[in-house]
Amino acid sequence: MGEIDKRKRLSEEPFAFEVRKKGTVAIFFEGKQIKMIRDKEAERLIAKISKVENNITEVQLLLAKITGNFKHGNEKLGKNKSK
Template sequence: MGNVDKRNRLSEEVFTYKKTKDNKVFIYWMGKQVTILAGKASDKFLKSIEGKDHLETQLIMAKLTGNFKRGNEKDGK
């Protein structure tokens, strides 16, 4: 995963997810909801992260959320 995460952001747990009772998956970036998976998409996601370590799970969520970040946003520090 060396070339994928050059700035080492995925080790900071920027993505989180929450599964609901009706099997929907809400994916969050820095505490803000960015996507909702339902039906087959949520099943596929949950199976894909099963048994994965932290960095692999972060990468899967980053790929699922798509191109909503372009790299030129400010951190707000």
């Protein structure tokens, strides 16, 4: 895990997930929903998470990989956030 998470961001647990009623999986980053996964992809993700659920870093890595490269540094700050 040393080369993958050099800055130790995954140990802070920025990702979370929630399995919904219809089998969809919602993925959150720092409390905000960023992705919804459905059908076969959701089933595969749930199976992978079940295998490594005791290792928090591995779960975080799975969630990070499935969300892809969604942060590019050009995200807008909220009205109440200071720059």
